Amino acid sequence: MTSSDERTFVGAFPIIPKQERAQQKRSALLESGRSLFIEKGYEQTTTKDIASHAGVATGTFYRYFSDKRQLLLSLLEDKLDKLMPPEPNWMHQNPEQLLASLLENYTKSLETMGIHRVLPELLPKDRELSMILLEARRKMHTRILSSLQQAKKAGLTWKDLDLDTVTWAIMIMVENSPEKTEHSGRQLDFLEMAKVICRLVFPPDIIRNLADIEGNKHAGAEDK
Amino acid sequence: MTSSDERTFVGAFPIIPKQERAQQKRSALLESGRSLFIEKGYEQTTTKDIASHAGVATGTFYRYFSDKRQLLLSLLEDKLDKLMPPEPNWMHQNPEQLLASLLENYTKSLETMGIHRVLPELLPKDRELSMILLEARRKMHTRILSSLQQAKKAGLTWKDLDLDTVTWAIMIMVENSPEKTEHSGRQLDFLEMAKVICRLVFPPDIIRNLADIEGNKHAGAEDK
Amino acid sequence: MTSSDERTFVGAFPIIPKQERAQQKRSALLESGRSLFIEKGYEQTTTKDIASHAGVATGTFYRYFSDKRQLLLSLLEDKLDKLMPPEPNWMHQNPEQLLASLLENYTKSLETMGIHRVLPELLPKDRELSMILLEARRKMHTRILSSLQQAKKAGLTWKDLDLDTVTWAIMIMVENSPEKTEHSGRQLDFLEMAKVICRLVFPPDIIRNLADIEGNKHAGAEDK
Amino acid sequence: MTSSDERTFVGAFPIIPKQERAQQKRSALLESGRSLFIEKGYEQTTTKDIASHAGVATGTFYRYFSDKRQLLLSLLEDKLDKLMPPEPNWMHQNPEQLLASLLENYTKSLETMGIHRVLPELLPKDRELSMILLEARRKMHTRILSSLQQAKKAGLTWKDLDLDTVTWAIMIMVENSPEKTEHSGRQLDFLEMAKVICRLVFPPDIIRNLADIEGNKHAGAEDK
DNA sequence: TATGAATGAGTTTTCATTCAT
DNA sequence: AATGAATGAAAACTCATTCAT
Numbered sequence A, B, C, D: 001m002t003s004s005d006e007r008t009f010v011g012a013f014p015i016i017p018k019q020e021r022a023q024q025k026r027s028a029l030l031e032s033g034r035s036l037f038i039e040k041g042y043e044q045t046t047t048k049d050i051a052s053h054a055g056v057a058t059g060t061f062y063r064y065f066s067d068k069r070q071l072l073l074s075l076l077e078d079k080l081d082k083l084m085p086p087e088p089n090w091m092h093q094n095p096e097q098l099l100a101s102l103l104e105n106y107t108k109s110l111e112t113m114g115i116h117r118v119l120p121e122l123l124p125k126d127r128e129l130s131m132i133l134l135e136a137r138r139k140m141h142t143r144i145l146s147s148l149q150q151a152k153k154a155g156l157t158w159k160d161l162d163l164d165t166v167t168w169a170i171m172i173m174v175e176n177s178p179e180k181t182e183h184s185g186r187q188l189d190f191l192e193m194a195k196v197i198c199r200l201v202f203p204p205d206i207i208r209n210l211a212d213i214e215g216n217k218h219a220g221a222e223d224k
Numbered sequence E: 001t002a003t004g005a006a007t008g009a010g011t012t013t014t015c016a017t018t019c020a021t
Numbered sequence F: 001a002a003t004g005a006a007t008g009a010a011a012a013c014t015c016a017t018t019c020a021t
Helices: A004-010 A018-040 A047-053 A058-064 A068-083 A095-113 A119-125 A127-153 A163-182 A186-201 A204-223 B004-010 B018-040 B047-053 B058-064 B068-083 B095-113 B119-125 B127-153 B163-182 B186-201 B204-223 C004-010 C018-040 C047-053 C058-064 C068-083 C095-113 C119-125 C127-153 C163-182 C186-201 C204-223 D004-010 D018-040 D047-053 D058-064 D068-083 D095-113 D119-125 D127-153 D163-182 D186-201 D204-223
Strands: none
Touching (some): A018 A047, A047 A068, A068 A095, A068 A127, A095 A186, A119 B018, A119 B119, A163 A186, A163 B186, A186 B163, B068 B127, B095 B204, B119 B127, B127 B163, C018 C047, C018 C068, C047 C058, C047 C068, C068 C127, C095 C163, C095 C186, C127 C163, C163 D163, C163 D186, C186 D163, C186 D186, D018 D047, D018 D058, D018 D068, D068 D127, D095 D163, D095 D204, D127 D163
């Protein structure tokens, strides 16, 4: 800070733009909030905690966020979109492996953000937050469901299962996957989960067919 | 109270015992705590809230519970055992219907108590509570798993799915079932969920066989 | 009294009169209050403590005393008079021994009642109590002072000491004597204290004379 | 605050350092605590009282002290050492006057702090506090006693009084002196008390000798 | 009278938020 | 902009006192 003058001396180096420094602080606060929320829970984390963890004064917090809650919402806003999985194309890949890697990615980003641990504490008291989450969930539900419906049209799925229910099952498995993988071997778990989820969607013989096609494609590719 | 006159008529019935009234008050507090916890969350509910919702003074709360947390623990203690499902016997019934009814019962008692909504909020900050719940979960996991293993030995299950993962999937579906059924038609939902869960365990043809046997039994019974 | 008629009925065994039982309860409460006040201090003692220590219900306390404070006042009222020492006659006894025994008695009754330990806590907040005690002190001061003044008239005391100050010194020594004797050998202490106090009043040669006269009297008595 | 403009005039004086203002606030709280404790007693004084008496909000209290008790301990810590009297040298001064001035100083500082009024209330319930005070008392007792023992070796004291008891008597007189002087003329009282105390230690003729020597010294000094 | 459950004002303490510097 | 001291509302909990039985 005192060194901004010195810099003009040094010449070449441009002063760090104010905005950028501000952004750094904002990020530091976000990150501090995130990690403290995860570590101690939302209520148990004080704004003072967050500020000092981010290396700024209590008051500074309020320059960047209107209040503690807003920090949390920002945290969510940032990441919620990233969680939306890409529309999977069941035909073009071994579904189990596709799903396993989707799962792994999802779990990892969920784990990286970690906020999912804080939400349960807040949902009851924060209607807006609930809405946001509900909305995100709905989106995801819709996307999964439509993907399943396409698969059904293509005759790939069980005929006797309610797709809505299957979608729901997939969603909660996905959402709860961090909890499961937390305690045990990684890679393998994702594959097992993927297999389980696939079983809800595709009859085993279909999977075999899809996998074969896939295998052939690769084989063909390798042939060249 | 209104019945005191009647009692003199009836003669037999003595004065309402003190203990009973105390129990009533305790129950009222428990019930108020439960519903407020569900409505507003644990942290957001003050002892004062609970007391006045139960129609008593703040101090009275502390006659019956040492503090808010203890009320919650009492709430749990009461109900945790009731949630343990009976060991299902897959051979003797149509598994889907068996499961549907198990699910319905479970969901109903979970819904009745409702505390499952509060727990996520508390787990991070209350190690003891975490332990209690973790223990309950472990028990349930074990029970489900062993039931699946028996089914596997009997050649009833998919051969390629990891039973532990399947157990996990079942558990989270069961645990989240109230959330699902909350928004939609009841009865049907349970059956759909049961079908989904069954698909994770039994190949469809097995189910058909089991259902047939079952059907025959009944048919036989009806024949007589 | 009302029961005198009943007695004749019941025959030999007299029913304990109601008043008497009431008095017993009152006494039990007083005694419980006293000992708990001494043990834990006034503020730290709850009326519930007192009642249950006395073996009665909380509410019963209030039948016998209007409140906690009044119990304390009763405690004082009972005993304050007993502390007033008899007017000592310095001529007729060895003053040191006279004083030692006065001291011992005083200390013992002070110790027996023990309330002197509670008073300091209360004086700041209870003007009336302060007044009562101040009054008692004044009385005692006056009595000691007048006794010293008589001795002075008789030419027995130091001529250069201010009797009021001496009186004050005596009083605080007396009041603090329990604290002193608490930690050490008993009997002896009283004599040492008595000697110290006497030194404040009488020149040593006067004491010797008084002791001699006393000795002679006894000797004379023994001669017969 | 209003003086900030003046300062720019005066030039030399920098802004009031934050630390200093914090210290002022801390001192204000200490002083408010002290005076309220004395006025209403410790228990009767709430932290809110102290804060508003010091002109700050409740919460501010807790920035400076962890709780009420800690404020009291700080009060004590500050002053306890100041009460330790200097080792008196009986030979080099008229003992009565020496003592009178010691007494006056002691009483004044005791009176200034005033906490001695609160202590009796707290001793029963605060073991740590008791220990601190007991320790201070022991130190003082030891110091007085050793000073008396030296005087005894020099043949200056009564031969027949127990020095320990005399020490005790002196201590309680000293401790209670504020109470005495509170109601009456100042200066004189201290001298009278000093005389009384001296009488416990020195035979009158010794005092006269000491005073004479002292007088001569001064006379000699004046001669030059 | 006796009981002890019930009351609720009052206390300590915390912490999100504001504000003077 | 940044600071961190100050604020004060709100929560948990206690206990003298009342009151229905």
